[in-house]
Amino acid sequence: MAELLILAFDTSNKDPAKDVFAYKKGHVISIQPDGHKWGKEECLPKFYVVKLPKVAVSDVEKYLEQKIDILSTEEERKTIAIRKYKLDVANLPTLEKSTIEKDGVLTLKSVDDFDEKVISG
Amino acid sequence: MANATKTVKSSGGDYTSLNAALAGQAANLTTNCAGTGGAGILTIECYSMSDTTAANTGTGYTTSASYYINITVPTAERHDGKWNTAKYRINYSSEGGDALTIAANYTRVTGIQASQNGTYKTRRAIRSSNCVGVILDSCIGRIAGTNGAESNAFLLSSSTTYSYKVVNCIAINPLNIGFSFGEGASPTATVYNCTAISCATYGFYGYSGRALLKNCVAHSCGTSDFNSGMGATGSTNNASEDGSAPNTNEVSLNGIDLTDIFVDAANGDYHLVVDSPLINVGADLHSDTYAANTSLASSLDIDGETRSGTWDIGADEYVSEEPEPEVVASSIFRGSIMNSFIVR
Numbered sequence: 165m166a167e168l169l170i171l172a173f174d175t176s177n178k179d180p181a182k183d184v185f186a187y188k189k190g191h192v193i194s195i196q197p198d199g200h201k202w203g204k205e206e207c208l209p210k211f212y213v214v215k216l217p218k219v220a221v222s223d224v225e226k227y228l229e230q231k232i233d234i235l236s237t238e239e240e241r242k243t244i245a246i247r248k249y250k251l252d253v254a255n256l257p258t259l260e261k262s263t264i265e266k267d268g269v270l271t272l273k274s275v276d277d278f279d280e281k282v283i284s285g
Numbered sequence: 286m287a288n289a290t291k292t293v294k295s296s297g298g299d300y301t302s303l304n305a306a307l308a309g310q311a312a313n314l315t316t317n318c319a320g321t322g323g324a325g326i327l328t329i330e331c332y333s334m335s336d337t338t339a340a341n342t343g344t345g346y347t348t349s350a351s352y353y354i355n356i357t358v359p360t361a362e363r364h365d366g367k368w369n370t371a372k373y374r375i376n377y378s379s380e381g382g383d384a385l386t387i388a389a390n391y392t393r394v395t396g397i398q399a400s401q402n403g404t405y406k407t408r409r410a411i412r413s414s415n416c417v418g419v420i421l422d423s424c425i426g427r428i429a430g431t432n433g434a435e436s437n438a439f440l441l442s443s444s445t446t447y448s449y450k451v452v453n454c455i456a457i458n459p460l461n462i463g464f465s466f467g468e469g470a471s472p473t474a475t476v477y478n479c480t481a482i483s484c485a486t487y488g489f490y491g492y493s494g495r496a497l498l499k500n501c502v503a504h505s506c507g508t509s510d511f512n513s514g515m516g517a518t519g520s521t522n523n524a525s526e527d528g529s530a531p532n533t534n535e536v537s538l539n540g541i542d543l544t545d546i547f548v549d550a551a552n553g554d555y556h557l558v559v560d561s562p563l564i565n566v567g568a569d570l571h572s573d574t575y576a577a578n579t580s581l582a583s584s585l586d587i588d589g590e591t592r593s594g595t596w597d598i599g600a601d602e603y604v605s606e607e608p609e610p611e612v613v614a615s616s617i618f619r620g621s622i623m624n625s626f627i628v629r
Binding site: 169171175176177179182183185186187191193194195196200201202203204205206210211225228229230241246 | 293294296298299309344345379382405
């Protein structure tokens with residue numbers, strides 16, 4: 165029920181303080197319902213698509229969240245990075261890694277299956 | 286120059302969200318725009334759709350005054366000077382966060398509608414921090430949803446030198462501030478022909494002397510239409526209900542109902558009515574230094590109509606809808622056929 169558009173390359177800023185607000189490989193860029201017809205450039209080499217046919221969009225929306233300083237108050241919610249999570253593409257199981265890097269598309273069965281492949285952004 | 290154009294469409298385009306276009310094209314535009322191998326302007330055209338993903342340029346771009354991100358909505362796909370659910374719009378409904386974030390210098394945004402529809406008290410429709418040369422032109426920023434007591438339709442802030450131009454824009458924000466400007470050099474922001482009505486606190490808010498305001502209007506705001514002292518030297522021809530409009534040539538709207546000024550303010554239509562007190566009381570800014578590279582330099586208002594004569598205050602220029610001349614053709618036979626045309 166959900167498809168995730170994930171960046172397949174690093175963008176960067178030479179200022180380390182600003183680089184945390186540059187999108188990186190593995191960041192979720194957009195989430196759409198199953199069957200979404202992605203744009204002409206929403207594929208390799210710029211993007212991967214992860215399909216989660218049994219997962220609701222609302223269950224994965226958290227992967228679009230920015231990283232908040234845990235020391236800031238609830239009222240402040242100081243943003244310290246453009247994303248809180250990213251898909252750890254480099255450490256995917258061998259078959260999944262080769263599939264996503266070759267085909268640009270990976271289908272997973274459950275949100276838990278996706279959760280365990282995600283690390284702090 | 287290697288300019289490039291990418292499209293955002295619900296189907297058939299290069300991208301299906303503005304955010305994907307911004308992430309997918311992030312690069313050094315002064316050396317390699319959109320993979321062309323040359324410096325260029327990256328134009329991202331957004332077509333009619335509801336874009337539900339928050340858009341963020343990120344900081345992965347290198348830009349300059351000549352090579353920059355140009356986010357635009359083609360005229361046929363653009364709002365008509367009021368919130369339009371048939372045209373391109375960012376409709377972001379996450380609890381918090383900002384609908385459109387600009388973190389790349391010199392970014393130009395024209396014709397965008399952005400709405401943050403969440404529930405958290407601090408969120409923004411359009412936000413930019415620590416940038417120089419950013420231009421917001423003919424945009425509508427809206428805070429909807431609930432709470433939002435610290436949410437601004439437009440928030441342009443920094444603690445250091447930065448610069449913004451905001452022209453022909455409308456803030457719709459019943460929950461807090463319409464346009465909010467932070468610290469920096471004076472003026473940090475030039476704000477021309479913008480409209481902020483019925484904001485819960487301020488229509489326009491900023492640090493002392495930081496915003497150069499011309500032809501702006503605020504009315505019925507909870508705390509003050511303009512906060513005291515925010516206007517930079519040179520601010521002129523602004524209008525307020527409560528006498529807070531900065532500097533010279535203030536237009537007083539005291540005692541004048543919104544219904545006598547705008548077509549349907551209650552529903553966010555800030556086009557001017559025929560006898561609006563904002564008509565013909567603004568300054569002509571088409572040759573103003575800070576209007577360069579904006580629609581004001583071409584004497585256009587928020588919906589692309591031409592400003593003429595003495596300009597109006599606010600995002601809309603009143604243009605009378607004169608009826609088409611009635612042409613009556615009659616044939617009179619007096620030995621020969623004579624056609625006469627009467628134009629009424």
